[in-house]
Amino acid sequence: MVKVNVDMASSFIRAVLPRLACRHLKIGNNCNGRYLYGCNKRWVSSGSDLVQVEQDDSDNEIVVLKMNVKPVNACTAEFNNAMTKLIKDLDADEQSKGLILTSTLPNVFSAGLQLTALHGKSYDEIKEYFSTFQTMAHTLFTSRLATVAAINGHAIAGGCVIALCCEYRVMAEGKFHNGLNEVIVGIPMPAWVSAYTVYALGTNTAEKVILSGKKHTPREALQVGLVDQVVPPDDLIQVSKNILSDLIKVGDYPRRLSKERLRKELLMFSL
Ligand SMILES: CCCCC/C=C/C(=O)SCCNC(=O)CCNC(=O)[C@H](O)C(C)(C)COP(=O)(O)OP(=O)(O)OC[C@H]1O[C@@H](n2cnc3c(N)ncnc32)[C@H](O)[C@@H]1OP(=O)(O)O
Numbered sequence: 001m002v003k004v005n006v007d008m009a010s011s012f013i014r015a016v017l018p019r020l021a022c023r024h025l026k027i028g029n030n031c032n033g034r035y036l037y038g039c040n041k042r043w044v045s046s047g048s049d050l051v052q053v054e055q056d057d058s059d060n061e062i063v064v065l066k067m068n069v070k071p072v073n074a075c076t077a078e079f080n081n082a083m084t085k086l087i088k089d090l091d092a093d094e095q096s097k098g099l100i101l102t103s104t105l106p107n108v109f110s111a112g113l114q115l116t117a118l119h120g121k122s123y124d125e126i127k128e129y130f131s132t133f134q135t136m137a138h139t140l141f142t143s144r145l146a147t148v149a150a151i152n153g154h155a156i157a158g159g160c161v162i163a164l165c166c167e168y169r170v171m172a173e174g175k176f177h178n179g180l181n182e183v184i185v186g187i188p189m190p191a192w193v194s195a196y197t198v199y200a201l202g203t204n205t206a207e208k209v210i211l212s213g214k215k216h217t218p219r220e221a222l223q224v225g226l227v228d229q230v231v232p233p234d235d236l237i238q239v240s241k242n243i244l245s246d247l248i249k250v251g252d253y254p255r256r257l258s259k260e261r262l263r264k265e266l267l268m269f270s271l
Pocket of ligand 1: 108110112113115130134157185187
């Protein structure tokens with residue numbers, strides 16, 4: 001489990017918990033299902049239905065992961081752990097080449113951290129919860145698989161971070177927002193999230209995006225580079241599949257090693 005920066009956790013607790021005390025958020029939590037895919041020789045499962053797994057091609061090369069934490073895909077600890085397990089299992093499965101990350105919910109990709117997980121919790125419990133999110137993000141960011149985020153709705157704060165961990169981001173047109181609003185909700189941005197954002201957007205734009213806390217429309221998100229493409233909602237998955245197919249055409253070994261080399265300089269923020 002990765003360590004969470006103590007200053008960040010403590011500022012978060014001071015800044016945000018009083019506001020949370022005023023809200024009573026509820027969240028759905030389904031933990032019964034198991035999702036199998038592929039032929040008899042292999043299977044991957046999150047051990048829960050918080051993430052649904054779909055195989056997408058006869059060669060078992062592409063997997064679609066659908067976040068499924070009603071009502072807004074807030075990242076519960078259970079969800080973070082399920083995602084981490086799934087991505088690690090896929091990484092270990094040589095047949096798997098790429099994954100598309102999307103959501104089962106019609107208008108929300110992810111609302112980020114589960115704010116209710118922080119209310120009334122001890123400092124150590126909050127640190128532990130943060131580390132489940134960071135471990136999940138780190139696992140996705142460093143996955144050997146080609147990764148595409150198919151953003152089918154709002155991607156806020158941690159939801160935007162999950163998308164930034166992917167190599168390519170496609171967003172559906174619509175009345176959705178995409179952004180890093182941490183400073184608005186009172187969270188000093190953790191260094192590792194800033195580093196991932198700089199990696200995706202470049203320093204100057206990342207600074208503007210992070211310090212403004214602005215929530216962008218899909219078109220605005222495209223302009224600042226939070227997403228690479230905006231498409232009609234009905235085309236989202238097919239476009240994502242086409243992109244992923246192109247990404248995995250490249251020889252697996254050179255691609256894998258190059259991705260590792262490109263991203264490894266950021267690992268210091270994640271260990
Ligand atoms: C380890 C450090 C990482 C640091 C970086 C990450 C930080 C974070 O992620 S902080 C989280 C910041 N997230 C947000 O500010 C998003 C807040 N939510 C929204 O803006 C909206 O809910 C929405 C745009 C995502 C969806 O809007 P809408 O479809 O209108 O749904 P509602 O607002 O009515 O929400 C439905 C339901 O869900 C509850 N809820 C919303 N967000 C969260 C959340 N993040 N955690 C837990 N619960 C959440 C909301 O309260 C509603 O509950 P009920 O009133 O009980 O129906």
